[in-house]
Amino acid sequence: MALARLFLVLFALLAALPGRAAPAPTPPARPLTVYFFDVGQGDAALIVSPTGKTVLIDGGPPEADEALVPRLRQLLREPIDLVIMTHPHLDHLGGLAKIIQGVGAKRFMDPGFDHPSEAYRKLLDVVGQKVGQVMTPTPNPSAPETLLSVGLGEGVTLTILWPRTPRDAFLDDTRSDVNANSIVTKLTYGKTAFLFTGDAEPETEAFLLTRPIDFTSTVLKVAHHGGKHSSTAPFLAAVKPQAAVISCGARNDYGHPTPEALERLGKAGARIFRTDLQGEVLAVSNGTTVTLTAQKGRSAPVVVTGQTTGPVAKGPMPSGTSGSVGSTRGKVVPANGKLPASSTKGMRYVSLKGSEVFHSEDCRTLERAKTQERTVYKDRASAMRERRPAKDCDP
Ligand SMILES: [Zn+2]
Ligand SMILES: [Zn+2]
Incomplete structure (x- = not known):
């Protein structure tokens, strides 16, 4: 097979073990930076850790690559350590092929949800030729209950919350199964945290809320460009975002962000940033506070305080599972990625x-x-x- 499938565990550090007390966070000197790029109607965010590790989450729509490739070249001297495609929709993957060709990437992760669109197939061809490791967020077979985490140095951790096949079946019969199975990740640094939701649907939020996960996040990348169905009140109550970033195009055809989502975010107490009005949004964490600065407009930087106190996982993920796990999907695949x-x-x-x-x-x-x-x-x-x-x- 052209693409070598490697388990995330090969490079991942395991998430916090249950029952272990979190060490008191001390304010680290070097910052963690997240760039929410202005890509029009779509998503693209770059994480740069204090030690210079880089993660790109989505690559905007196809027309975004003209600006995004030079912008990434300006920010990066080396290939991106990890590219995450949250889900195979064009407004998230459109620019990725050109980015991988123009900037380079060491690893690529997608949700593993089959969606045989032309653009996705073409991207996988480029990934096959250019990227060394290709992975899906499959739980480590020897510890299927543990959340997978990627260590980015100096205590910065990116934890993958969803999907978790084959441990949990992909969500189906949702408004959009491709959206609903977006990769959802939580980035933590000291007391601060960022939650990246892709185009998660209400079903994703409801399912995640049944899990023993601490969702508390200082900054929320708002799901589905501020669509009216996602960002439900119960989910926002669990996330408690101090700031919310909405990535969408100016005067887009979808009416994003919707008044409904804006109202719920406002009620949750989040300061709202919008790439359609404010251009690129920069968020810098020192482990205690996050300072958000928008490229356009006259607003001064906004400083919000981190409120995360412990590990992402509140305990071992419960065993037993939803009845929707089919015979094929429920199986645990051994470490070589193939069934006996x-x-x-x-x-x-x-x-x-x-x-x-x-x-x-x-x-x-x-x-x-x-x-x-x-x-x-x-x-x-x-x-x-x-x-x-x-x-x-x-x-
Ligand atoms: Zn989508
Ligand atoms: Zn989208």
């Missing part, structure tokens, strides 16, 4: 027309795409000759 041969005997594999991936025949993606033309392979080896394994069922 015995468990795949007699299984057939199916590829949908126009897709470069194949699924196991009981995959729920196939159920949902009942009317689409398909190719059936009688064994895995023949499927592998023509396609690569889909990331949702990981056949």
